[in-house]
Amino acid sequence: MRTSGVLAAGVAVGLAAGLGGALALAPGTAASLAPPGAGPTGAAILDHTECARREGELSARVRELKAKLAALEGTTGGRAAPPAGPPAEAAKSPADPAAAKALAAADPLVLPGPGGARPQPGQDPLTPAQKLAADWTKRAWSVAADSPEKTALFRELRERLRDPDPQIAAAAAQALAMLARADKLTPADATDLRADYDSFPAGAPVRPGLAAAVARALSQDPSLATFLDSLPRRDEPQVRGQVLRALDGSPSEPFRQLVLRISAEDESPEALRVAWDEDRILASATRDFAPKLVAAIEPRIAKGGLPGEVRGLGYYAISIAGLQAPRDASAALARAAGLEKSPAHAGFASGLEKILTGGNATYAELEAYWDKNRRVLRDEAAAPAGR
Numbered sequence: 001m002r003t004s005g006v007l008a009a010g011v012a013v014g015l016a017a018g019l020g021g022a023l024a025l026a027p028g029t030a031a032s033l034a035p036p037g038a039g040p041t042g043a044a045i046l047d048h049t050e051c052a053r054r055e056g057e058l059s060a061r062v063r064e065l066k067a068k069l070a071a072l073e074g075t076t077g078g079r080a081a082p083p084a085g086p087p088a089e090a091a092k093s094p095a096d097p098a099a100a101k102a103l104a105a106a107d108p109l110v111l112p113g114p115g116g117a118r119p120q121p122g123q124d125p126l127t128p129a130q131k132l133a134a135d136w137t138k139r140a141w142s143v144a145a146d147s148p149e150k151t152a153l154f155r156e157l158r159e160r161l162r163d164p165d166p167q168i169a170a171a172a173a174q175a176l177a178m179l180a181r182a183d184k185l186t187p188a189d190a191t192d193l194r195a196d197y198d199s200f201p202a203g204a205p206v207r208p209g210l211a212a213a214v215a216r217a218l219s220q221d222p223s224l225a226t227f228l229d230s231l232p233r234r235d236e237p238q239v240r241g242q243v244l245r246a247l248d249g250s251p252s253e254p255f256r257q258l259v260l261r262i263s264a265e266d267e268s269p270e271a272l273r274v275a276w277d278e279d280r281i282l283a284s285a286t287r288d289f290a291p292k293l294v295a296a297i298e299p300r301i302a303k304g305g306l307p308g309e310v311r312g313l314g315y316y317a318i319s320i321a322g323l324q325a326p327r328d329a330s331a332a333l334a335r336a337a338g339l340e341k342s343p344a345h346a347g348f349a350s351g352l353e354k355i356l357t358g359g360n361a362t363y364a365e366l367e368a369y370w371d372k373n374r375r376v377l378r379d380e381a382a383a384p385a386g387r
Contacts, residue, residue: 129167132160136175145184154179154189161196161206173209180216181246190217194227208238212246219247225254237268244274251283259284263317264296269310272300276310276317278367290324293317298332302339312348312377316370319352323363330356348373 126134136157143150157179160172176193179185185193190213197210211231218224231240240262247255262275274280276297285293301314315336322329333353340346351369355361 127167129165129171132168133171133175136171137178140175140179140184141182143184145186150179150184154185158192158196161200161210166205170205170209173206173213175209177209177212177216177242177246180213181249185213185217187218187221187223190214190221193217202232202235207236208242211239212242215243216246216250219250219252219255224252225257228254228258231258233265234267237266237271240266240268240271241274244280248279248283256284256286256289260289260292260296263293264300266300269307272306273310273313276313278316278320278370281317281320282363285321285324287324290321291328293321294325294328294332297321298336301336307378308342308345309374309378311345312370312374315345315349315352316366319356319366320363322352322356323361323366326356326361329353344373344376348377 136153139149139153143153154176157172157176161169163169163172176185193210193214197207197214200207200210214227215224218227228243231243240258244255244258244262247258259275259280262271266272266275281293297314297318301311306314315333318329318332318336322333330353333349333356337346337350337353340349348369351373352366355365355369
């Protein structure tokens with residue numbers, strides 16, 4: 001048993017997130033979208049909110065599978081256990097409706113095809129937009145940054161931003177973001193894409209992908225701060241979310257300021273879910289910056305109106321920042337536990353505070369505690385103002 005398929009599914013999840021639910025990836029296509037070396041897998045159909053939720057679940061799923069693998073190897077001398085049941089059962093084709101249904105029930109990463117239904121025999125599982133997305137993604141990872149092929153792809157994608165099919169236009173924007181994540185775009189390319197971004201009205205499906213592409217291409221450029229300051233403060237949470245995801249691999253002072261601003265001011269649970277994800281907090285919580293994050297997140301949670309899991313995620317974010325600022329975080333979590341009306345959230349905040357004050361707290365401890373409690377916290381309704 002290997003986890004490579006689950007890791008490759010993360011690529012499909014990321015693409016689905018970027019397209020904001022406009023595209024659905026059919027089973028069997030994720031491998032064609034993954035960077036070279038990724039394993040085969042099913043694919044996911046996720047809207048913006050569900051993708052933000054599953055971003056953390058994916059890493060938890062990988063850890064769960066690794067733990068099962070370790071236990072399995074411990075009881076079989078390092079060899080995988082033989083499959084249960086007769087050979088005919090183990091060899092049953094996933095095309096069998098009963099087997100496909102069982103597979104979907106067993107693995108939450110394998111979801112239906114376009115429109116929420118599995119493709120019928122003989123039916124093309126991909127829409128035109130999905131076929132283009134698969135081709136563009138593969139080319140984005142394979143072209144050299146200074147090659148004629150990259151120049152041609154860049155020109156093609158910019159032209160497709162104005163395709164009359166909004167799904168194709170959104171796919172082109174996401175392919176540009178992927179080209180940027182592969183470090184194939186320059187600040188000069190970002191200037192062209194910034195003009196494209198500004199030319200579309202707020203809410204246009206291409207704007208999140210374009211914003212991510214511009215931000216990543218400017219990640220080491222002084223003009224990044226100016227661009228991040230121009231992002232919408234209240235509307236278009238998908239824009240802010242995708243920009244954060246694009247930048248956490250190369251954190252900078254403008255990136256940390258954006259995380260801080262969203263943590264303190266944002267009204268969108270979707271944007272807060274992305275900002276408070278462990279990847280963003282780990283990337284921004286330096287020793288000097290961690291106290292500022294704690295001071296921003298605590299009052300935003302206290303303001304209320306957040307879904308249960310997002311509120312819990314905020315406490316988890318405080319605790320991760322607490323690895324660099326344990327006194328600030330411990331005090332904030334203790335105050336939160338005393339104010340919480342939800343027993344589950346009060347207990348969770350108190351548990352995190354005890355981990356931090358126990359001495360020698362580690363990220364692994366905090367992560368395990370979050371994974372253990374997140375399902376309970378998710379079931380809580382949004383907190384009223386002031387909790």
